[in-house]
Amino acid sequence: MTDLTDLTIAQVISGLSKKDFSATELTKAYIKNMQNGRKYNAYVTECVETALKQAKVSDEKYLNNTARQLEGVPLGIKDLFCTKGIKTTACSQILENFVPEYESTVTANLLNAGALFLGKLNMDEFAMGGSNETSFFGPCINPWSKDVDLISGGSSGGSAAAVCAKMCAAATGTDTGGSIRQPAAYCGITGVKPTYGRCSRYGIIAFASSLDQAGPMAKDVTDCAILLKHMAGFDEKDSTSAKIEVPDFVKVLGSDIRGLKVGIPIEYRSDKLNLSIAKAWDLAADMLRKRGAEIVDISLPHTKYALPVYYIIAPAEASSNLARYDGLRYGKRIDGNSLDEMYINSRTAGFGKEVKRRIMVGTYVLSAGYYDAYYVKAQKVRRLIRQDFISAFEKCDIILAPTSPTTAFAIGDKSMQSNPINMYLNDVFTVSVNLAGLPAMSLPTGLCEQGLPIGMQLIGKPFDEETIFKTGLALEQDANFKRK
Amino acid sequence: MAENIIKTQNGEWEMVCGLEIHCQIISKSKIFSSASTEYGADANENVSFVDVAMPGMLPVLNEECVRQAVKTGLGLNAKINNRSVFSRKNYFYADLPQGYQITQYEYPLVGEGEVVIDLPNGETRKIGIERIHIEQDTGKSIHDINPKKSYIDYNRAGVGLMELVTKPDFRSAEEVGAFLKKLRSIVRYLGTCDGNMDEGSMRCDASVSVRPLGSLDLRPRAEIKNVNSVKFVMQAIDYEAKRQVEVYENGGSIEQQTRNFDQNTGETKFLRVKENANEYRYFPEPDLPPLVLSDEFIESVRNEMCELPDTKKERFVHELKLPHYDASVLCENKETAEFFEKAATGRDAKKVANWVMGDFFAMLNAKHLSLENSPVSAENLGALVDLISNNIINGKTAKDVFAIMVETGKAPDVIVEENGLRQVTDTKAIESIVDAVIKENPDNVAAYKGGKQNLMGWFVGQVMKQSKGTANPALVNQILKEKLG
Structure with missing residues (x-):
């Protein structure tokens, strides 16, 4: 018998429906992998008992033919999604023991579709980081590591590692500047950051409200399409969620991409780009060309401003979003002799270094005398970056680019630790997409010289995830990447 | 306007004053959550996850609050902006759960407007409205239960507020008093705010400065915070203006500052030097899209509006031939005006007005009754006037009949018959x-x-x-x- 944890969601649903195996058997197989994979530190909270209970309910539903569309599919949930009755920490000490009384809309949608949750996944503290090293619970290790422990990427590092090491059928992630795509690339899995507004942000602990977006992280393109369909949708509890119908993304899979115009942004061709990644990029373009797509050069002239703009806007919003963690109503409290002292003590102890850095940067760029020079200017440049994409999409239907300029690096890498800017540079290909609110996918297309996965990124027009999915599937078939 | 000059032995001064008024919006639920706004609930009973800023919670704008603010804007003859933007005002305090207040900053919902005030000497004056924006209220810190602890009640956190800012058009405390009364009358007519200053549903901050008469420059101002009655606001302004004149005449200077009013002494007291206005790190609220209102929406609100006190007063003067004074008194309060109109329909309005403003008001006052609890209905008061007009009873008997109406609630004609009070005209x-x-x-x-x-x-x-x-x-x-x- 094949290992049940090798199966994709599509295969799992088919197998469960045909009663080839039960949801309980499937869940137990994943739990076994979770136990064997604890060295990766992917899960920060395991929900073994409730998962098995849910699996039993799913088995009954398959027996009496009332199974829902994701019935019995075991998922891992990034610890940024509030899950009712399950500890939700954002991997921060300040929320170390926080148990929400409510469910995020995205996870509620998944539960209502019959999915079950194996546990909560590691991530950078409050999703601030690109390596999962800022987590209060320690870094998550990339299952591709050989001699040295490599980072899993971030912020959704736990999600990527758990999918990669078959510790869940798929996972949820969130992406503010690349937090789904970059770890997906580093761990050799597929992840989708949908159009801003596609998924509700209700119940997702906020990092940067105008950039945050939830999305699926899975073994392949099809699984991402299946999951996103269930995660997405208008939600009246999130005023920024879009009142646009969610298409059946699975339906477009396998359709022809002949005549599709694929844009290659010339500005992304930097000499800092890892050579094997540059090669993989050319190769991917070739694969699409051979399928009848037309490859066109496009220009995104404001690309060089994307990182500075991102690192003004995201910290600005974060500095305000994180003000609520004050030790007063929930979370960590360390008393003091006055209200201010209690705030200072609680926040000093509760937040990690990177979170503090961003709160300070954000507070600075919003303060009197600096607001116009930083925040207002950044918003102006953000509009120019968005305009770049609008102009580019007059020449092409989809954009192909690498996800990250590098592959996974070692935990504790000195250059990253000594200068946070070096860490931020890993986001160079991903942040523009968030600033412009566009949908994008990262999928693995090959390995670098060190034998580590390379991720390619497909960027689409707003609310045109369908083109991304059909192009992604074509690329997936031709690249024939061997999952871990 | 001689009475607006502050005269001293050394010269003549003029006060310049502007107001910032917070009005609690009447709405069933809070401005960004579905929690109830009901007054008088137990502490922390009307609180949702949004109100206490639980992780991942998001604000959702309550349309009812927008309608109420638009209605208020229209009632003050102000421009309604088709596009307004919510902003975050960031500061830490125990009664502010999010660590920021959602308000409007650069782009308020309501723009410039104008209110006509009636002064005690019968004159009228126009006061400019600068803007009205909508925002959320804070919770309440309670410091007097325990000497070592503070308690917080979040029932008020997230209740909708309209912040109204006037132009610095006031030149006397009388004008400020007349304005506050007029504003209170308008919001009560519209049903958009209770206007109860003592309960805090209307809160007033006054900015006061003085300048030599004839000068047009604006000197640094003192902001007097949260004074809880019209009378005290007037007292505070008067005191503060005289205090500043004294400081200047003694060669001193005034720094921009915030002051408290002590209602026991009638004095204002220094609280703090006014912080730089921009320390709040305002930025557009990313959780809420800009508020865009169509002209149709604004018109639909306009169509819901009732007749306002000024219009009603004019109508009473022209159609019912009431003297200005009577019309003013009767129109200050919507319920009184409606009571009067019901009683006066088809009758000599002046006679009815005399009864309403005379014996009727006196009776309510003496018995500490509100209009809705009056034992005498508008219909019965009208019927009483009819009995006099038709010579069924004389004026003196009418007073006796009225007294019995108050005691029994009976109709006047029944009382006249039962007691044989019919006037003998034989x-x-x-x-x-x-x-x-x-x-x-x-x-x-x-x-x-x-x-x-x-x-x-x-x-x-x-x-x-x-x-x-x-x-x-x-x-x-x-x-x-x-x-x-």
Whole structure:
């Protein structure tokens, strides 16, 4: 018998429906992998008992033919999604023991579709980081590591590692500047950051409200399409969620991409780009060309401003979003002799270094005398970056680019630790997409010289995830990447 | 406007004052959550996850609050902006769960407007409105339960507020008082705010500065915070203006500052130097898209509006021929105006106004009753005026009937019948009483005829007494004059 944890969601649903195996058997197989994979530190909270209970309910539903569309599919949930009755920490000490009384809309949608949750996944503290090293619970290790422990990427590092090491059928992630795509690339899995507004942000602990977006992280393109369909949708509890119908993304899979115009942004061709990644990029373009797509050069002239703009806007919003963690109503409290002292003590102890850095940067760029020079200017440049994409999409239907300029690096890498800017540079290909609110996918297309996965990124027009999915599937078939 | 000059031995000064008024919006639920706004609930009962800023919670704008603010804007003849933007005002305090207040900063919902105020001397003045924006209220910190602890009640956290900012158009405390009364009257008419300053549903901050009369420059101002009645606001402004004049005349200077009002001493006290206005790190609220209102929406709100006090007053003057003063008094309060109009319909409005403003108001005051608890209905008060107009009872009897109406709540005609109070207008009946009185008092008749004309009053009194007050006094007079010659 094949290992049940090798199966994709599509295969799992088919197998469960045909009663080839039960949801309980499937869940137990994943739990076994979770136990064997604890060295990766992917899960920060395991929900073994409730998962098995849910699996039993799913088995009954398959027996009496009332199974829902994701019935019995075991998922891992990034610890940024509030899950009712399950500890939700954002991997921060300040929320170390926080148990929400409510469910995020995205996870509620998944539960209502019959999915079950194996546990909560590691991530950078409050999703601030690109390596999962800022987590209060320690870094998550990339299952591709050989001699040295490599980072899993971030912020959704736990999600990527758990999918990669078959510790869940798929996972949820969130992406503010690349937090789904970059770890997906580093761990050799597929992840989708949908159009801003596609998924509700209700119940997702906020990092940067105008950039945050939830999305699926899975073994392949099809699984991402299946999951996103269930995660997405208008939600009246999130005023920024879009009142646009969610298409059946699975339906477009396998359709022809002949005549599709694929844009290659010339500005992304930097000499800092890892050579094997540059090669993989050319190769991917070739694969699409051979399928009848037309490859066109496009220009995104404001690309060089994307990182500075991102690192003004995201910290600005974060500095305000994180003000609520004050030790007063929930979370960590360390008393003091006055209200201010209690705030200072609680926040000093509760937040990690990177979170503090961003709160300070954000507070600075919003303060009197600096607001116009930083925040207002950044918003102006953000509009120019968005305009770049609008102009580019007059020449092409989809954009192909690498996800990250590098592959996974070692935990504790000195250059990253000594200068946070070096860490931020890993986001160079991903942040523009968030600033412009566009949908994008990262999928693995090959390995670098060190034998580590390379991720390619497909960027689409707003609310045109369908083109991304059909192009992604074509690329997936031709690249024939061997999952871990 | 001589009374607006602050005269000293050394010169003449003028006060410049502007107001910032926070009005709690009347709405079923809070401005960004579905929690109830009901007043008087137990502490922390009306609180949702959004109100206490639980992780991952998001604000959702309550359309009812927008309608109420637009209605208020229209009531103040102000421009309604089709596009306004929510901003975050960031600061840490225990009663501010999010660590920021969602408000409007650069782009308020309501722009410039104008209010006409009526001054005690009968003059009117226009006061400019700078803007009205909508925002969320904070919770309440309670420091007096325990000497070592503070308690917080989040019931108020997230209740909708309208912050109204006037232009610095006020030149006297009287003008400020008249404005606050007018504003309160308008929001109460519209049902957009209770306007109760003592309960905090309307809160007023006043910015005061002074300058030598004739000068046009604006000097640094003192902001007086949260004074909780119209009377105290007026006192505080007067005190503060005089204080500043004194400081300047003694060669001192005024720094921009925030002051408190002490209602026991009537003085304002220094609180702190006004912080730089921009320390709040305002930025556009990313959780809420800009508020875009169509012209149709604004028109639909306009169509919901009731007649406002000024319009009503004009109508009472022109259609009902009431004097300005009566119309003003009756229109200050919507319920009073409606009560009056119901009682006056089809009747002599001035007579009804006299009753409403006279005996009726006096009765409510004496009994500490509100209008809705009045034992006398508008219909019955109107019917009472009818009985007088139709000579069924005379004015004096009417007062007795009114007293019984207050006690029993009965209709006046029923009271008149039950007590036999119908006025006697039958000449024969009165003549026989007059005859009897003349017969019984020959001495006085002789005295009268001998020139003591002032005895007429005594005769009238005797006749009225014997008729138990029901005789028509005019007829009694006429018949007595005839019989006594």
